[in-house]
Amino acid sequence: MNILGLIVEYNPFHNGHLYHLTKSLEITKATHSVAIMSGNFLQRGEPALFDKYTRAEIAVKNGVDLVIELPTMFACQSAEFFAHGAITTLNSLNCINSICFGSEEGNVDVLYVVSNILVEEPKEFKDSLKNHLDKGMLYPTARSLALFDYIDKYKLLDISKEKLLSLLNSSNNILGLEYIKCLLKLKSNIKPFTISRVSSSYNCENIDSDICSATAIRKSLKDFNDLSLIKDVIPYITYSFLKSKLNSNFLPMFDDKYFDLINSIVLRDCDILNKYFDVNEGIENKIYQNVFTSTSLKDLQLSVKSKRYTLTKIKRTLNNILLGITKDDMNLVKNINNMPYIRVLAFNDKGREILKTIKSNSDINIINKFSNISFNMDDDVFKTLINYDIKASNIYNMVYYQNNKHLLKGPMDYYTTPIYVRNTIK
Template sequence: MAVGIIAEYNPFHKGHKYHIDSTIKATCEDIVAIISGNFVQRGEPALFKKHIRTKMALLNGVSMVLELPVEYATGSADVFSFGAVNILNESRIIDKLSFGSENGETAIFENIARILNNEPTLFKKHLKENLNLGMSYPLARNSALESYIGKKLSFMNKPNNILALEYIRQLQKLNSNIKPFTIERIISDYNSNNLSGEISSASAIRTAILNNDYSALNSIPNNCKEFFNNINPPLIDNFSQILSYILRTKNPKDISEYADITEGLENRIINTNFNTITELIENIKTKRYTYSKLQKAILHILLGIKKNDQIKNPEYIRVLGFRKDKKYILSEMVKKSNIPVIIGIKENEELLKKEIISTDIYNIPLGIDKGEEYKNGVIVI
């Protein structure tokens, strides 16, 4: 059996290395990571393509890397978790799920997950009262939890903890045999844009690199630094003309079918003039439509991801890479998995259609011809 890790590695840094090493030390098991593809949960293109991030992970202790399909990888925390946890569960080779959290324990997450999954009457009463007061749903839910449990849950505002909670909710819903296992984070602010020595957040590293501040490499393992030579990732605004074309060929009803398009948002998007995606989001954001939610919604239009795509169970497990000396893990998964394990592309084109298209779209600003998915095989180190 192996330990699962759900990640983006955007980019891979020393905090990720610490998490992997600590998990191996505590469990003495192999690590199977499932990572986002070329677009990530923030609703933007990844800093590095998935095959590069796969290499980074394999060079730093991960035994095998799987791909989280794009429809889940770009979704909200519950969608992201739904896809990733289901795939790990269906693989039938994972007995633990390791994740980082601010407090280093799982009991409180398991308790909150049970409340949210079962929705006791008193909790629902508090939630309804908060919504009637005009609170946003996340704020109303957190406040209702605090009222129900009887103590403050300020740590639940942290993105990593929100994801940890969703992982455990999914494990409980599936009645999975996978046990949650947490490693206490050694940086406190997941979304901090400030570098902080050897251990910095992925957000801070991305911000620095995109501003040509290569002091961020202090936070990157030595065996990954070469990947930063001549880095030139696409930015979300590089896709503005493509989005403009798509919107001109669709009517509001068409747009309403895409994931994260809710409550008439399709009309605001279609009726707003813009030169860049950033400008569009700034012009239509409100308290109800946050920047983060809008960026995801826009990306789903761009990639053609519809609401129905995010609620269906994963149909396959795709292997992005593995270590030569750990090939037995792949063999075990092929034998035990409840859903098909995909290694080749050509014989699985229909299942991988969204990945093929999303990679082609990622490559448009880079001037790379379509069909890259067919050229990058499974990474073996």
């Protein structure tokens, strides 16, 4: 068994994801695939369009064999923490042979060289970094120049300064570097692969080919609420699922639906906002002041945004406030080297084979039913991670089920079991 690991959000699963899955299986020669997927809240600090079980089932019906939830505390954070959570999860399974991720660079050897320098931090690199910082440069710029100085001196890569700077500022390259850095730190046997992103860029908002970014698809759904406009850029399986959800009055979720709740939390916790993760350097005062005058969540986000704090950073910060993720709790879990559990969301017959292999190779707790989680609640890391997963689902579902309150039984993590998909077409 040759098992491929994927790190995904599938928000929603589109033609580019199908290409990535197909190509990843091809270049790794994998026989089975596991996707570590963000749950109901995502890395950019926003809710998923549709719930995690729907997205997981769509993924399996499109060819993924097993979908495992990335714990919420990692799923909603910067590239460093997101990657650490995902890679640590895959590594803890003790049976994953490879990972494959999309990148703008497309050459894993280039990313590996850069990642290795950042992990090893050789003295000459650190001296160069300090020298650039002493000139008053911002850290990202200083680090980029220090990397180029070191790479150029030892001829580690044939790369120009401009290309290296571009590489270090591209969204998927940044994630790829963090994946490899984490593999190196864990001394993992998982082998990294990458494939070049095709067609639209990560943040492109235009639909102009049969492969476009998830950003463009989400924007189209938000602006027009019309599936026909995205029908050609998503697999038919995805289209049919989304159509069924809309027909059942489950509407796509966007962060502005939580504006009032965020405002209430900020006003309630105005004196203790700095206990939340990523709320630093007095930004809590700016958030508090602008809550009174902002007319929408976008308005609030833009009013807090600055040269120092990007819009995505602000979105993640507000999301941490929404979910109640504190600095103390993040400090407890952020450096773990073994994930205490996995939450299975969906699987097929090959997925069952993977789960059997995990049980044989790892002592990780496999959660199928939440009624069984009490077995490890005396473990502080386990308890902290799982409680945020439950809390995030509850907050998400209070809005997601607003048109279907009769279906909301309570904390839905306790009422929903993994989805078994039989006879998935590969």
